[in-house]
Amino acid sequence: MAFLPLNVDVTEAAAAEKLNVDTAETKHNWKEYSTDYEIIEVGTHEYTYWKNFIRHKRTCHISHRIKTVVYYCDIHDHTKSETFLEEIIHSEKHRD
């Protein structure tokens, strides 16, 4: 009984443990669970180009290709996800 930490409130310790699940000190067994790609349109911009000595204006749509990786940890039975910007896609071919 002398070995027990006397000042620790059990509920508080349990709550702290729960909060710390995602800190670097906690050991997880993250394994890649699924990978998804999605394309999100983020906006448009206008660009100009020359054709037959005439300046033209066109609208180009910009999209982001987002990769979402879901990880699963079987120690704590929880998941986390990370997103990555894989690619910025312009709908029109143009020089900026």
Ligand SMILES: [Zn+2]
């Ligand atoms: Zn975990």
Ligand SMILES: [Zn+2]
């Ligand atoms: Zn563009």
